Amino acid sequence: MTDRLGWSRWMRPLLALVVLVAVWQLILTLTGVPRYILPSPMAVCRALIEQRGLLAHHAGITAIEIVAGLIGGILLGLATALALARFRALRRTLLPLLLISQAIPLFALAPILMLWLGYGIGPKILMAMVIIYFPVASTGYDGLRQTPQGWLDLARTFGLSRRQRLLKVQLPAALPSLASGLRMAASAAPIGAVIGEWVGSSQGLGYLMLNANARLQIDLMFAALVVLVAFALLLYFGVDAALRLAMPWQQDRITTDD
Amino acid sequence: MTDRLGWSRWMRPLLALVVLVAVWQLILTLTGVPRYILPSPMAVCRALIEQRGLLAHHAGITAIEIVAGLIGGILLGLATALALARFRALRRTLLPLLLISQAIPLFALAPILMLWLGYGIGPKILMAMVIIYFPVASTGYDGLRQTPQGWLDLARTFGLSRRQRLLKVQLPAALPSLASGLRMAASAAPIGAVIGEWVGSSQGLGYLMLNANARLQIDLMFAALVVLVAFALLLYFGVDAALRLAMPWQQDRITTDD
Amino acid sequence: MPPPGLLVRQASLIFGDRPLFHDLQACFDASSWTCLLGRSGSGKSSLLRMIASLKLPDNHHIDLETSDGSPLTGRLAWMAQQDLLVPWQRVAGNVMLSAHWRGRPTPADRQRAGQLLEQVGLADKADQWPDELSGGQRQRVALARTLFENASVVLMDEPFSAVDAITRLELHELASRLLANRTVIMVTHDPLEALRLADRILILKGEPARLVSIGVPEGSRPRPLDDSELQRRQAELVTQLREPDHD
Amino acid sequence: MPPPGLLVRQASLIFGDRPLFHDLQACFDASSWTCLLGRSGSGKSSLLRMIASLKLPDNHHIDLETSDGSPLTGRLAWMAQQDLLVPWQRVAGNVMLSAHWRGRPTPADRQRAGQLLEQVGLADKADQWPDELSGGQRQRVALARTLFENASVVLMDEPFSAVDAITRLELHELASRLLANRTVIMVTHDPLEALRLADRILILKGEPARLVSIGVPEGSRPRPLDDSELQRRQAELVTQLREPDHD
Amino acid sequence: SPALAQDNDDDLAPPQMIPLSVMLDWYVNPVHAPIIIAKQRGLFEKRGLDVDIQSPADPSVPPKLVAAGRIDLAVSYQPQLHLQVDQGLPVVRVGTLIATPLNALLVRADSGIDDISQLAGKKIGYSVGGVEEVLLAAMLEHNGLSLKDVEMVNVNFSLTPALISEKVDAVTGAFRNFELAQMKQEGVEGKAFYIEEQGVPDYDELIFVANRDTLDQHRDADRRFMDAIGEATSWIINHPDDAWQSFIGYDPSLDTPLNAAAWKATLPRFALRPSALDTKRYRDFEAFLLERGQIKAQSPVSRLAVDLNASP
Numbered sequence A, B: 001m002t003d004r005l006g007w008s009r010w011m012r013p014l015l016a017l018v019v020l021v022a023v024w025q026l027i028l029t030l031t032g033v034p035r036y037i038l039p040s041p042m043a044v045c046r047a048l049i050e051q052r053g054l055l056a057h058h059a060g061i062t063a064i065e066i067v068a069g070l071i072g073g074i075l076l077g078l079a080t081a082l083a084l085a086r087f088r089a090l091r092r093t094l095l096p097l098l099l100i101s102q103a104i105p106l107f108a109l110a111p112i113l114m115l116w117l118g119y120g121i122g123p124k125i126l127m128a129m130v131i132i133y134f135p136v137a138s139t140g141y142d143g144l145r146q147t148p149q150g151w152l153d154l155a156r157t158f159g160l161s162r163r164q165r166l167l168k169v170q171l172p173a174a175l176p177s178l179a180s181g182l183r184m185a186a187s188a189a190p191i192g193a194v195i196g197e198w199v200g201s202s203q204g205l206g207y208l209m210l211n212a213n214a215r216l217q218i219d220l221m222f223a224a225l226v227v228l229v230a231f232a233l234l235l236y237f238g239v240d241a242a243l244r245l246a247m248p249w250q251q252d253r254i255t256t257d258d
Numbered sequence C, D: 001m002p003p004p005g006l007l008v009r010q011a012s013l014i015f016g017d018r019p020l021f022h023d024l025q026a027c028f029d030a031s032s033w034t035c036l037l038g039r040s041g042s043g044k045s046s047l048l049r050m051i052a053s054l055k056l057p058d059n060h061h062i063d064l065e066t067s068d069g070s071p072l073t074g075r076l077a078w079m080a081q082q083d084l085l086v087p088w089q090r091v092a093g094n095v096m097l098s099a100h101w102r103g104r105p106t107p108a109d110r111q112r113a114g115q116l117l118e119q120v121g122l123a124d125k126a127d128q129w130p131d132e133l134s135g136g137q138r139q140r141v142a143l144a145r146t147l148f149e150n151a152s153v154v155l156m157d158e159p160f161s162a163v164d165a166i167t168r169l170e171l172h173e174l175a176s177r178l179l180a181n182r183t184v185i186m187v188t189h190d191p192l193e194a195l196r197l198a199d200r201i202l203i204l205k206g207e208p209a210r211l212v213s214i215g216v217p218e219g220s221r222p223r224p225l226d227d228s229e230l231q232r233r234q235a236e237l238v239t240q241l242r243e244p245d246h247d
Numbered sequence E: 001s002p003a004l005a006q007d008n009d010d011d012l013a014p015p016q017m018i019p020l021s022v023m024l025d026w027y028v029n030p031v032h033a034p035i036i037i038a039k040q041r042g043l044f045e046k047r048g049l050d051v052d053i054q055s056p057a058d059p060s061v062p063p064k065l066v067a068a069g070r071i072d073l074a075v076s077y078q079p080q081l082h083l084q085v086d087q088g089l090p091v092v093r094v095g096t097l098i099a100t101p102l103n104a105l106l107v108r109a110d111s112g113i114d115d116i117s118q119l120a121g122k123k124i125g126y127s128v129g130g131v132e133e134v135l136l137a138a139m140l141e142h143n144g145l146s147l148k149d150v151e152m153v154n155v156n157f158s159l160t161p162a163l164i165s166e167k168v169d170a171v172t173g174a175f176r177n178f179e180l181a182q183m184k185q186e187g188v189e190g191k192a193f194y195i196e197e198q199g200v201p202d203y204d205e206l207i208f209v210a211n212r213d214t215l216d217q218h219r220d221a222d223r224r225f226m227d228a229i230g231e232a233t234s235w236i237i238n239h240p241d242d243a244w245q246s247f248i249g250y251d252p253s254l255d256t257p258l259n260a261a262a263w264k265a266t267l268p269r270f271a272l273r274p275s276a277l278d279t280k281r282y283r284d285f286e287a288f289l290l291e292r293g294q295i296k297a298q299s300p301v302s303r304l305a306v307d308l309n310a311s312p
């Protein structure tokens, strides 16, 4: 704990990277997977550098979709969780609908979405939202359901309305649980945007990947993948850090080490 | 609460269904979406009945993949969560790898998987596992991190080994949080299997959907979708019920209603 | 509005197939301080919850009347047996929790919370998280929160059980002062504490339980500990507590 | 193996920039019962945690020696200030929690747990969930769990604070009997309790705190309440508690 | 026992069959008829081949698996072949399934577009395939326009719906035998511009590719396979209705009105001499792609395609 900003904080993820690249290279060397199926780390690196302009352009588009989808998905997910917790009658009706929304493969809905929303950035943001929405709504609802009774009692003697009780008592009490969902959502956001792009678009990392794949520019495809993964990691750790800030009273309770 | 097995238990989900079908039909009537984009509920019903043999055959395959994927994903997710909670050194290394595994769109890996695992049921189960794995590992880990200190202290004075502490104290304490992840995983399992089938297969609901879509048999595609959604709902509520049984001390604490 | 008296009638509480009490009746005079004693598990906390109209898991019933006819809502403060501090507010925030939960605390609220914290001896802890307090300190924060309410009916469930003897005496003074002229019902296990503070002592005893009333010494609250009357009554009280139902 | 005595040296504890105590020294004789008193927040619970070698959030240090030289691990039972019942075990399961956590409880364990539950007056609650207990009942379960350990060194943090006066007296008997010949360190806020049970009373007082030793009446534990010596000592003890540091 | 003895020395056992795995480009549809019919009529078995047919969900996968030696033969597209070889995949064309382009630019018949030059300022939908942009560019330039004059939209999964619902004004990458029938089935007449008439060199839409590095080991099996395809094709042309029955007998779910319509449109496009190689087509298309910067270097035809029957 003494070296919070020291090496364990940055070296280990770096180590992860090194391990990953090493395993990757090892797979190549040992199994002899051809490079048009799995390119070498070096080749991908080269593509990253040589095509940085192209990658940056498409990454920018995807980044916008991700951020917009993340904000929208989180807000919508939170609203759903609150509504489910607030209105008992809604639960048995809305919950199955929510589940159904999750169980439908997006490609099945793609033509419908396209038809209504066109080919702009809208449907991509919507896709990212749909993916982010569920973990937030689900963990949020689970968290809101598990408020310790004592606090609810206290709220009752304070004469709080159900709305106040929900926002002032159940919501903060659900934060640790919600945080779990938010972290998950953050790491899923990039893939949501990419799926949205597959449904139909001519820009963004998802498009770039499809296109590179079709042209057998596998190096470029993996380079785009690397950028995408970087987004996911950034978002996860960013959200994690933000949550830590938002919950100053919660310390990482891992004091189990001897 | 008096009619636990009475109408509120079954009527409301039914209501959800009715609402859904009504909205669906309304969309058709109002916006005039052509039927090759969104077929009418009646047409889908007809397809469900007429093609029940075909659907049952493919659904059977998918069901096997889902169940195997669910079991594998849950076990693997739990193992990861436990490993992350147990070995502090692993955390900063393994966590990014885990996240990376989530952030990679499966289509990019499809050729690799096919190369190694062939066209059998293996890669489909693997895909379902990958999808189920993350929510379980993530919420499980979050839950394991948040064991109240008092119980850990108690365990310490009992002289428990770290392994015992993990399995006997942290794990049960993480159950509510883990339950959240399990519910999520259950509802995501069918889509995992379907995505696996897209990677390459000649059986299963995912194959049937893509195939029907390619042939513009949209009725059949939506009929397969209905079966898929039914799987997701069944799994969610099944897992929910199982979790309730597994946690007899946890009552649904929604006593906020006046 | 002067504090109301309370009339409890036909209170009954059954957990499973075991009635804790049945057709219980009690009257709490306006502006009086009642101490409720009884064996562990006799139903004191449950009775308090019923008066506060909080949920109880099983069969229960109560007819609650106020002397002025208006409902208790908004005039009642309840201090539970557990401290119920919320971890996401600092100590001061926990004291003025009702203000936080109802909206935003005003500067006056903040000042009052600071004052109360000082009065319970925790002025220097105002900015800490509840996790960083000792058991007795947490209980004092909960007490301050209850006093912050400034309610005319106050229900307290073993409010001083976790503080040391000296602090307890100080808190007796404080509570007596701040709750003078309120209708107070307080659960306690300490006979001396009851005799110091109460206008009336009720013992919940028997199966199903009845309420037995015990006299208290003369004199204004809090009565000095070395009052001989108080010592005498303590023996009586302990005897009452110890005796089985059929007395 | 006979219970060891404990020698605490150079115990110091600093939260933030405030030293709670510093270079504290104390000796707990083998097979003796020590009661630890002190103002709320003086660091009693923390001292107990340090002796149990549990984590504390900030700077702390202790040199702990046992009279027989072997470490305390496996010979120590700790009863925290909170009951720490786990919700996923029924009451009986909570009593034999160490058996559950170490492996599987044997039939002998089960029997012992049932016996202890009966002794603390909760035989009929064995199959309930902890959520269904009153505050005092939970505390008694925690006590039963501590006694279940059958450890030779027992640390108890306000073990009787939530039970009524009569039950408390009964539990004094029980604890005295079951913990006879153990090395016990018990935190309490009740001077009478300390005088009934202790071989030695230590008061943690001052800033930074020191340990002040107080004599106890003669006679074997638990001493009868009406012992005049006990009454006399109580006054002395309260004075000690009340007096500021510089006595 | 005598029964067991009989089992053991059964000298009537069939000769050793050569296993051959074939991956289609996409789910089974009428363009695959020769393969399906050959299988149905036992033409592979007759030649000692045990053929296993698989279909992928992503058309870019089969050539990679062939290159990796995972499967023996894949159905792919000639334009893709040029890119694959350019990227160093050891694949080579060994036969032709569909001998003309199927790719077409479709518009609605009621759109009033009679000429590609009228597409200026319009939206054109396409499905990412790797060469769609070049092909479209060539067509536009042939008609005096350039890519800049139109808006290209990737609609991926839904070419026909996008066009029918007028979300786009034209789609490219549609198959003339299939998408036109599809539109008709939905009650919308479509109009096709055939790309080989609009400035794109003629090419074979569907071809069989094999691994070049192991070609010599498999040449015999591949030759037998192509032989069976040829026989099947002739039979289909001669007996279209019987062939249809046999085709839907392979998988009853193939029996849809759409497939029936596509069947008719596909018949004339099967390569009648599937093994025969038209080297000019490959040379010209390679030059076309090189000129447009889609490949880095010009490969000789011998690297791209072989005639299995020419003596090596």
Ligand SMILES: Nc1ncnc2c1ncn2[C@@H]1O[C@H](COP(=O)(O)OP(=O)(O)OP(=O)(O)O)[C@@H](O)[C@H]1O
Pocket (backbone or CB within 6 Å): C131, C132, C133, C134, C135, C136, C137, C162, C163, C164, D015, D016, D020, D038, D039, D040, D041, D042, D043, D044, D045, D046, D047, D057, D081
């Ligand atoms: N995590 C922490 N961070 C900062 N200060 C702490 C923390 N834990 C305890 N303290 C402080 O240490 C002091 C001693 O706490 P401790 O629990 O040992 O007191 P105690 O003597 O047991 O009191 P009580 O009788 O109220 O239980 C208190 O003043 C408390 O505020």
Ligand SMILES: Nc1ncnc2c1ncn2[C@@H]1O[C@H](COP(=O)(O)OP(=O)(O)OP(=O)(O)O)[C@@H](O)[C@H]1O
Pocket (backbone or CB within 6 Å): C015, C016, C020, C038, C039, C040, C041, C042, C043, C044, C045, C046, C047, C057, C081, D131, D132, D133, D134, D135, D136, D137, D162, D163, D164
């Ligand atoms: N949820 C529940 N289910 C079943 N029984 C319960 C439940 N809650 C409380 N009880 C029982 O009701 C009885 C009264 O509980 P209550 O908390 O009112 O006791 P109490 O008088 O406050 O005791 P204490 O002095 O120990 O706090 C106890 O015997 C307890 O076991």
Ligand SMILES: [Mg+2]
Pocket (backbone or CB within 6 Å): C044, C045, C046, C081, C157, D134, D135, D136
């Ligand atoms: Mg109680």
Ligand SMILES: [Mg+2]
Pocket (backbone or CB within 6 Å): C134, C135, C136, D044, D045, D046, D081, D157
């Ligand atoms: Mg303490």
